[in-house]
Amino acid sequence: MTDEADRQEPSTPYHPEEMKAAWELKVGKSITLQATARWTPAGVVTAGIAASAVLLSIAALVRATRKP
Numbered sequence: 001m002t003d004e005a006d007r008q009e010p011s012t013p014y015h016p017e018e019m020k021a022a023w024e025l026k027v028g029k030s031i032t033l034q035a036t037a038r039w040t041p042a043g044v045v046t047a048g049i050a051a052s053a054v055l056l057s058i059a060a061l062v063r064a065t066r067k068p
Helices: 003-007 041-066
Strands: 019-027 031-039
Touching: 031 041
Parallel strands: none
Antiparallel strands: 019 031
């Protein structure tokens, strides 16, 4: 089996609500940056939980440093 066959995406998305984005940035003649992203509702929920946990821990650290 070739590597090219492994890189092919399935014809149907894993999640019906899946959103995809792709962009390309060219700088001059020889520099090109490409990126793709996949976003699902489960990813939105997970990102919200992670952001909440980080902000809560930062708030606890800030409060702990202010007490004498």
